[in-house]
Amino acid sequence: MIKAVRGTKDILPAESCVWQEIEKTSRDNLKLFGYQEIRTPVIEETALFVKNIGEETDIVSKEMFSFVDRGERNISLRPEGTASIIRSYIENNLDKISQFQKLYYIGPFFRAERPQAGRLRQFHQIGVEAIGSLHPALDAEVIALSAKLLDSAGIKGYKLKLNNLGCRDDKKKLSKMLKDIFSDKKGEHLCEDCKRRIKMNPLRVLDCKNDGCREVVRKTFKEASFICAECKTHFEEVLKFIGMLNIKHEIDPYIVRGLDYYTRTVFEITHEGLGSKDAIGAGGRYDNLSLDMGGPDVGACGFALGIDRMTMVLGRGKESSTVDIFIANIGDAAYEKAFGILNDLRNNEISCEIDYEKRSLKAQMRAADSMGAKFVLIIGEDEIVKGEAALRDMKTKEQILIKFNDMVSKIKEKVR
């Protein structure tokens, strides 16, 4: 028996209605904020991610699904969205069409992690990239939009945490500071992982969850002293706009993010209902990415929400489909008549269903009830002879007779 591969899952009808709702309200909101959908391929050249997400990051170094295709090309399943969007932005000269682009995407992403609740090898994101502005109001609006999408989806109790990483030079400065501070005697207090991090990716020491490391970091490291004046003002402006938009948030100076391209504003949204992997969304500014990739020198800012995790927080809604009319039939002549009416009604935008198995009327009534039919149209031998059918209102139990001739118009009135 072949089963779904590790870390992937089927989204069944009982759950897909929740997905559709999230996607629909999100699309409506995104339109409201001026975003347009972009759909990029699920596979990309491996180099796109290695170069731009960062060779040393975990995502690239151990979590990508990479392979060599029949043309000897190095291909990877996309592990995140931003690199692809910027690639497309540059490749299609979107900056020539309009300097400022607001793009969104919804789709699957792939990371070869060990699966756990809320952690899948194929997961789904709604993401947003606003490209072409350095203005702090954009940071604030993007953050507000992420909150709006969660609110509209009906998600409550999430926490929004903000930090300022500074520009690329500031990040370098901070890396060097951390290296200098911890490479000698103080480094001995760090956990084994952090000793490694200091060498490979010093910034990650900041968000180590080990209590010992946190203490050392907090004591030694003076908050934000590495950030240049320009970046400092930028973040202050961001906070000002966020205040205007009335977004609940907290500042967490230890948020780093696992992708190299982030600069200045970064944020994470967490939810207690998710357990240890509590991130439901995250994002930030990345002002060097386009230029680094050979595109125009434009600032940009974006985020992504995990749809799988959103549905986890919402819990499983069990909505079954409902129809306006269920056509119950008895006998071969009635079956054929019913099949015709079924088609007529559907052509008139009336949802309807029939029992294909010619079961007993009782069984058909039960079926109608369990699928939540508003009305049942009953056609039997008697009705065929008289040229009419009985329409039963399932709530009031009232039954009226309708001639076959004006079936559609009468039913249309009723269903309205």
Added chain:
RNA sequence: GUGGCUAUAGUGUAAAGGUUAGCACGACAGACUGUGGCUCUGUCCGCACGGGUUCGAAUCCCGUUAGCCACCCCA
């Protein structure tokens, strides 16, 4: 990827080496021979997979697979 825990009908569960693996929900059918929801009755569906130990394995052991938990890290 590392370490640990778990695996019984569609779902939730019981059976502490010994006959036909029990219960609830569910699906289907009937009680009412042309009228749903409630009730009652019946039927259906299972020991994750592969080895081993034993007279005998759902139960003990090993492996595989998958899920879950922690770590790493992240949506």
